Amino acid sequence: MKVKCKSFRLMLFWLAVLTLIVFKVESRKRLKIGLHKNPESIEENIHNELKTLAIKQKLNVSDTKTVTSSKKKTKEAGTRVSKLGNLYNTEYYATLKFGKPPQVLKVLIDTGSANLWVLSSKCPDSVKSCANHTKYDSSASTTYKAINTSFSIAYGSDSKAGFIALSGFQSQDTVNIAGYTIKNQIFAEITDAPDAAFLKSDFVGILGLGFSSIAIDGITPPFYNLVAQNLIKKAVFSIYLNRNGSNAINGGELILGGTDSSLYSGCLTYVPVSTPGYWQFTMESAKLGDFEFCEDCETILDVGTSLIVVPEQNLTIINEMLGVLNPNASTTVFLVNCSRISEFPDIVFTIARKDFRMKPTEYVLRYGDTCVSGFTGLKGNSLLILGEIFLGAYYTVYDIVHKLIGIAPAVH
Ligand SMILES: *[C@@H]1O[C@H](CO)[C@@H](O)[C@H](O)[C@H]1NC(C)=O
Ligand SMILES: *[C@@H]1O[C@H](CO)[C@@H](O)[C@H](O)[C@H]1NC(C)=O
Ligand SMILES: *[C@@H]1O[C@H](CO)[C@@H](O)[C@H](O)[C@H]1NC(C)=O
Numbered sequence: 001m002k003v004k005c006k007s008f009r010l011m012l013f014w015l016a017v018l019t020l021i022v023f024k025v026e027s028r029k030r031l032k033i034g035l036h037k038n039p040e041s042i043e044e045n046i047h048n049e050l051k052t053l054a055i056k057q058k059l060n061v062s063d064t065k066t067v068t069s070s071k072k073k074t075k076e077a078g079t080r081v082s083k084l085g086n087l088y089n090t091e092y093y094a095t096l097k098f099g100k101p102p103q104v105l106k107v108l109i110d111t112g113s114a115n116l117w118v119l120s121s122k123c124p125d126s127v128k129s130c131a132n133h134t135k136y137d138s139s140a141s142t143t144y145k146a147i148n149t150s151f152s153i154a155y156g157s158d159s160k161a162g163f164i165a166l167s168g169f170q171s172q173d174t175v176n177i178a179g180y181t182i183k184n185q186i187f188a189e190i191t192d193a194p195d196a197a198f199l200k201s202d203f204v205g206i207l208g209l210g211f212s213s214i215a216i217d218g219i220t221p222p223f224y225n226l227v228a229q230n231l232i233k234k235a236v237f238s239i240y241l242n243r244n245g246s247n248a249i250n251g252g253e254l255i256l257g258g259t260d261s262s263l264y265s266g267c268l269t270y271v272p273v274s275t276p277g278y279w280q281f282t283m284e285s286a287k288l289g290d291f292e293f294c295e296d297c298e299t300i301l302d303v304g305t306s307l308i309v310v311p312e313q314n315l316t317i318i319n320e321m322l323g324v325l326n327p328n329a330s331t332t333v334f335l336v337n338c339s340r341i342s343e344f345p346d347i348v349f350t351i352a353r354k355d356f357r358m359k360p361t362e363y364v365l366r367y368g369d370t371c372v373s374g375f376t377g378l379k380g381n382s383l384l385i386l387g388e389i390f391l392g393a394y395y396t397v398y399d400i401v402h403k404l405i406g407i408a409p410a411v412h
């Protein structure tokens with residue numbers, strides 16, 4: 001067969017911007033809310049070549065990198081690294097191995113939730129989100145144990161559709177992350193998802209890294225099992241995100257069991273978790289130029305959310321300041337004029353009396369001639385959500401036992 005070489009152009013492109021957090025609604029009932037947004041204006045201009053290229057690159061995401069303390073002294077002893085894949089700087093995923101023999105599945109990492117789930121081989125192809133995706137097949141695993149209890153998760157969307165529900169059942173198997181084999185991990189197998197949910201995503205599940213208090217059905221999250229099964233000594237993980245969207249295979253690192261001082265500069269600033277659940281803390285101030293839109297506001301760090309989510313009233317002003325090109329768009333992805341980025345002000349977050357500054361080149365996502373504002377809103381949300389835009393610029397440390405968050409400038 002003759003192989004045709006296509007020239008590759010980066011113009012407009014397919015973009016999936018996610019917001020994945022568990023919303024605490026009325027009393028103790030919790031809903032898993034997420035957004036999967038495909039801005040129509042951008043979506044219309046999909047360049048299949050780009051998508052194909054990205055998929056090829058992603059096939060090469062190596063699953064793990066074992067770190068021995070002797071190899072690099074910057075890494076704390078007893079840590080291991082799960083290398084992350086990166087989809088256009090808007091989705092970061094880890095590679096997990098389920099069962100025996102291992103089934104390799106890519107899962108989005110999400111500090112805004114605390115459950116693990118994957119698409120199930122029992123999900124029929126008539127469910128479009130399941131078709132053409134890798135799925136977990138319990139019948140092929142000798143370590144699988146049936147639980148069967150039903151499981152459901154409700155996703156929200158910015159579209160008129162509102163909520164998107166995912167459902168399936170619970171299962172138990174070994175789950176390997178970064179070379180650590182967690183035994184008896186309970187997770188959900190998803191057998192039903194709306195068409196729009198994951199059609200265009202490459203991940204086939206989500207790994208929640210939030211506190212167990214927000215885990216649906218009280219299922220012990222994988223990170224807690226890593227600690228309980230003595231696989232890691234310190235109940236600490238840290239996250240380093242690469243912001244080179246063209247380099248899908250070097251997306252960053254999820255460091256289990258501690259930190260790596262070669263990935264940040266200066267000292268870590270620690271701030272206590274205000275309400276364990278999300279990785280939530282009280283931010284002293286957030287200022288875009290002279291516009292201060294937060295004073296002692298509740299904030300969460302959320303890998304799993306692509307952008308920075310601000311309260312809706314604040315967004316209107318921010319959009320005006322950045323002169324967004326589509327202020328009235330039905331989508332919550334706002335485009336800005338690429339030629340004007342240098343005129344935009346810095347944003348400064350004050351946390352534990354330290355200033356964490358970001359330049360417009362850091363908070364605007366640039367894809368060729370398309371520039372996407374790093375700020376968005378979420379209906380009914382009053383939290384400030386610092387997603388991957390922030391987490392690309394700042395290395396973050398998550399300490400479950402001491403309920404502390406550490407932040408320092410990431411080295412790139
Ligand atoms: C994956 O990596 C290998 C070795 O680096 C390379 O030979 C191969 O072409 C890559 N595959 C793709 C699909 O890029
Ligand atoms: C799955 O892939 C097949 C073969 O490439 C294609 O015909 C089909 O439309 C795809 N299904 C979905 C839901 O994308
Ligand atoms: C789970 O469901 C399967 C298929 O319906 C059944 O064969 C099995 O006995 C069930 N197991 C448990 C533990 O309920």
Ligand SMILES: *[C@@H]1O[C@H](CO)[C@@H](O)[C@H](O)[C@H]1NC(C)=O
Nearest residue numbers: 243244245246247248249250
């Ligand atoms: C981003 O990654 C691509 C592909 O690996 C590489 O060619 C390019 O130099 C990188 N860009 C930067 C700014 O590091």
Ligand SMILES: *[C@@H]1O[C@H](CO)[C@@H](O)[C@H](O)[C@H]1NC(C)=O
Nearest residue numbers: 292293311312313314317382
């Ligand atoms: C920003 O949003 C917060 C929370 O909704 C609100 O209290 C505040 O008044 C807003 N500030 C401005 C200047 O719009």
Ligand SMILES: *[C@@H]1O[C@H](CO)[C@@H](O)[C@H](O)[C@H]1NC(C)=O
Nearest residue numbers: 323324325326327328329330
């Ligand atoms: C957006 O809507 C507002 C209020 O309806 C209107 O005044 C404004 O002209 C619209 N802007 C654009 C760019 O369409």
Ligand SMILES: *[C@@H]1O[C@H](CO)[C@@H](O)[C@H](O)[C@H]1NC(C)=O
Nearest residue numbers: 323325336337338339340341
């Ligand atoms: C973007 O800004 C440049 C320079 O200010 C201007 O010439 C151009 O018309 C603007 N483009 C759009 C689409 O507003």
